[in-house]
Amino acid sequence: MSTVPISVLIVDDQELVRTGFRMVISSQSDMIVVAEAADGRQAIAEAARVRPDVVLMDIRMPGIDGIEATRAVRAANARIKVVILTTFDADEYVYEALAAGASGFLLKDGPADELYRAIRVAHAGES
Numbered sequence: 001m002s003t004v005p006i007s008v009l010i011v012d013d014q015e016l017v018r019t020g021f022r023m024v025i026s027s028q029s030d031m032i033v034v035a036e037a038a039d040g041r042q043a044i045a046e047a048a049r050v051r052p053d054v055v056l057m058d059i060r061m062p063g064i065d066g067i068e069a070t071r072a073v074r075a076a077n078a079r080i081k082v083v084i085l086t087t088f089d090a091d092e093y094v095y096e097a098l099a100a101g102a103s104g105f106l107l108k109d110g111p112a113d114e115l116y117r118a119i120r121v122a123h124a125g126e127s
C-alpha cells in the first residue's frame, strides 16, 4: 500500500451526502478527502485547484451536471479519475458517463467496502 494517501474530491449537491462520504472515507488510512463541491461548476474549479487522485461525482446537480463536469475535469487533467455516484433510477446515464471519461460507478446506498474498493480501483487504473 502506498504511503501517500489517495486524495479524494467529493462532489454532490446534498450536504449530508457529502458529509457522510467524508466521514466514511476518513476512517481509511490510505485515502483522504481534500475538498468538496456542491455542483459541477465548483467541481471543475476544485479539481483544478487541488488536483485530486479521484473525484466522487454525483450526476444530478443544479447548473453543470456530473456528466458535463466529468468531461471537463478529464479534459483538463486525464490523471484525475472520476467515479460516478449513481442511484438505481440513473442507469440511463451510465453510457454517457463512461463516454465522458468516468472510470467507474458506485451506488450511493451501497456498503462502505464498495466505496473503498471503487476509490482504490479507480486510482490504480490507467488514464
Ligand SMILES: [Mg+2]
Binding pocket: 012, 013, 014, 058, 059, 060, 061
Ligand atoms: Mg444530486
